[in-house]
Amino acid sequence: MNGTLVEWDKANIHILSHVIHYGASFFEGIRCYDTKKGSAIFRLPEHLQRLVNSARIYRTEVPYTIEQLTAAIIKLIQANAMRSCYIRPIVYRGYGELGVFPMNNPVDTAIAVWDWGSYLGSEALEKGISVCVSSWTRPSPNSIPMLAKVGGNYINSQLIKMEAVSGGYAEGVALDSNGFVSEGSGENIFLAHDGILFTPPLSASILGGVTRNSVIKLARAVNMEVREENIPREMLFMSDELFFAGTAAEITPITSVDKMKIGTGKAGDMTRTIQKEFFKVTRNGEDPHGWLTPVGDFD
DSSP, rough: OOOOOOOGGGOOOOTTOOHHHOOOOEEOEEEEEEEEEEEEEHHHHHHHHHHHHHHHTTTTSSSHHHHHHHHHHHHHHHHOOOOOOEEEEEEEEEOOOOOOTTTSSOOEEEEEEEEEEOOOOOHHHHOOEEEEOOOOOHHHOOSTTTSBBBBBGHHHHHHHHEEEEHHHSSSSEEEEETTEEESSSOOOOEETTTTEEEEGGGGGGGOOOHHHHHHHHHHHTTOOOOEEEEOHHHHHHHEEEEEEEEEETTEEEEEEEEEEEOOOOOOOOOHHHHHHHHHHHHHTTTOOOOOOOOOOOOO
């Protein structure tokens, strides 16, 4: 926290910190993998640049450089001797004064690491999940900047997730304010139709996912055609394959939407190909794209 190693149970903030009342936090979800070539962090520079960009959108300057944050993350992983882990850097408005105006409050920074398995369940990567189209839409582009990964945005995500789980689904798919497919509560979505891979554009109130970007590059590297364009809701039901992509979810197949079977009801060939290429990097340590940051030796 703010440059100092702090014991887990002592990593506390004041109850009147601005972030608690007004949602002014900017964060990332990053994974360190125990690859066959050693522990390595997946696309760390891209995640940290997005952290800086998210804060900048809200007129907030991160008090550390990307190089300092990188060094701190590696030091923290080594200090906890975690060969694989989930990494959560967070920049937030701390304790100063209450009121909507945030800029008189300090900007604090913390990083945590912990063991976190598959976000959507241990069997989800293999067997896939069922989802519903949520009744909650993503905010319109001129109301809340969805390209910022900011804590306040996830109130909308909570509504989507709670509605889905209470209805017996693993996840919900949100539409944007124009009725086009946007994303899951915390994942980007891809759709395969007639041999083409589709994903919503940045203008569809989505977060510009690092894993989303990785999927696009991996797909094109194996000669898949990828199109970023508006996706009508009904294309979900017409699709041959669907999957989520995200740091926590990784590449998770979707086997049904609103209890309608997608394709064969199992992960399709294009989804499996993307999974295979993704795991070559994150599990095997094969890194032709330069996406892995080695953690180095553990004491």
